[in-house]
Amino acid sequence: MEVRFLGVRGSYPVSGPRFSKYGGNTTSILINSGDTSLIIDAGTGITGLADKNNFRENVVLLFTHYHLDHILGLPFASLLYSEGFRRKMFGPNFGNFSVKEALEVLSNPKLLPFKISDRMLETRILPVEGKFSEGNFRVFPLYSRNHPLDGVMLYRIEAEGKSLGIATDYEVGKDRSGVSEFFSGMDLLIHDAQYTQEEYTTRKGYGHSTEITAAEMAAESRVSKLVLFHFDPFHTDSCVDAQERRAREVFPETLAARENMKIEL
Ligand SMILES: [Zn+2]
Ligand SMILES: [Zn+2]
Numbered sequence: 001m002e003v004r005f006l007g008v009r010g011s012y013p014v015s016g017p018r019f020s021k022y023g024g025n026t027t028s029i030l031i032n033s034g035d036t037s038l039i040i041d042a043g044t045g046i047t048g049l050a051d052k053n054n055f056r057e058n059v060v061l062l063f064t065h066y067h068l069d070h071i072l073g074l075p076f077a078s079l080l081y082s083e084g085f086r087r088k089m090f091g092p093n094f095g096n097f098s099v100k101e102a103l104e105v106l107s108n109p110k111l112l113p114f115k116i117s118d119r120m121l122e123t124r125i126l127p128v129e130g131k132f133s134e135g136n137f138r139v140f141p142l143y144s145r146n147h148p149l150d151g152v153m154l155y156r157i158e159a160e161g162k163s164l165g166i167a168t169d170y171e172v173g174k175d176r177s178g179v180s181e182f183f184s185g186m187d188l189l190i191h192d193a194q195y196t197q198e199e200y201t202t203r204k205g206y207g208h209s210t211e212i213t214a215a216e217m218a219a220e221s222r223v224s225k226l227v228l229f230h231f232d233p234f235h236t237d238s239c240v241d242a243q244e245r246r247a248r249e250v251f252p253e254t255l256a257a258r259e260n261m262k263i264e265l
Contacts, residue, residue, distance in 0.1 A: 001033035001136070001159045001265050003188070004054075007045020008257040010169070010194045010208070010230035011069050021237035023259025026069040027168055027230060029190065032056055033159040036135030039079075040064065040155070040166055045259065046073035052082055060134045063091035064168055065152045066102040075106055080120045087123040088134070092143070094150035099125050128153060136160060142182045146171040147207035156182060162265040165189040165223070168230045171206070172213035176220065183221040187265050190257065191217060193228035193243055196235075211243035215250035226254045227263070 007013075007025030014024040026043030036058040039046065049055070059079055064070060079085060091099035107115040131140045140156040147169045155166040163186040167179070170192050183189055194208035209217070211228055218226035228247060231240055244256040255261075 001031055001162060001164070003164065003263045003265065004030040004032070005045070005229075005257045005259055005261045006030055006048055007043045007073070008229055008231060008259055009043075009069070009233060010192075011233050013044045013072075014233045018236040021258065022231060022240050022256060024233075025259055026072060028073060029166070030054070031137075031157065031159075031164070033136040036060060036137060038062060038134065038137050038139075038157065041070040041168070042074040042077055043069050043071070044073045046079075047076045048259075050078055052078075052084065055079060055085065056135075057085060058135050059085045059087050060137070061087075061089040062128070062139065062155070063089070063099060063102075063153075064155070064166065065092065065094070065147065065150065066097065067169065070169075071102050071106060074103070075112055075114075075116050080116070080123065083121065085121075087121065089123055089125045090128050090132070090139075091125075092128045092141070092153045097150070098127060140182075142179070144170055144179065146173050148205070152207070154179065154182065156186065160265070162187045164265060165191075165221075167191045167209075167217070169207055170209060172209045172217050176217060180217060180220040183217070183223060186221065186223045188225045188227065188263065189218050189221060189223040190227045190229045192230045193247070193256075194230050194232045196239070196243060197246070199232075211247040211254075212250060215247040215254060218251045218254070224253060225263075226251050227257045228254060229257045231256075
């Protein structure tokens with residue numbers, strides 16, 4: 001499977017020369033295998049790929065949660081409005097707030113001049129209630145409360161005999177045993193590293209990790225490779241470079257995610 005990072009930023013998009021290496025778009029990851037494109041979250045990164053050839057005929061959008069940085073690209077994702085795809089959206093249901101409610105909130109006429117569902121071509125919307133399969137992909141969810149207010153869904157994704165973990169908007173807490181077991185032995189772990197270890201002292205409970213706690217999780221889970229992800233909008237390229245260097249001291253097989261970076265598994 002091929003993993004492509006469409007947006008690696010957390011909180012809100014940024015632009016300018018200080019962000020040119022890692023990119024400024026918010027969270028979205030495209031994973032292609034066989035006839036299926038699995039897209040994790042629809043931050044502004046999802047708007048960048050206008051060419052339909054980047055996607056396979058089955059498009060599956062999978063949400064971790066519904067914070068704005070993970071859904072902001074949705075109204076402008078050409079995939080929703082293009083012929084030639086079979087579409088599904090999967091998302092967790094947090095106290096009766098699910099994909100449908102996120103689409104409705106975004107379609108508020110005071111916020112957006114059109115209703116997404118009026119223009120969106122046929123799309124099945126489904127809840128994440130347990131493991132499921134789509135094309136080559138097998139998706140295993142794990143709910144974590146370690147992100148305010150409703151928590152976040154972590155995912156283990158398997159295809160073509162390889163495995164990949166998604167832990168965005170997840171704060172590594174004191175009790176990490178269930179999570180490190182969930183990610184145990186995976187080929188690749190994509191992990192939140194919003195804050196530096198130094199910043200974290202004043203941001204405990206904000207629902208995000210650091211380059212060090214992400215690297216510790218990778219080491220404890222004995223994964224093959226770690227990708228740091230969901231960078232703070234204040235973190236310029238040189239700051240993310242430094243995060244990558246520090247993480248490698250704990251877990252050498254670490255890379256910082258860059259917009260448009262591809263990893264073949
Ligand atoms: Zn986020
Ligand atoms: Zn969030």
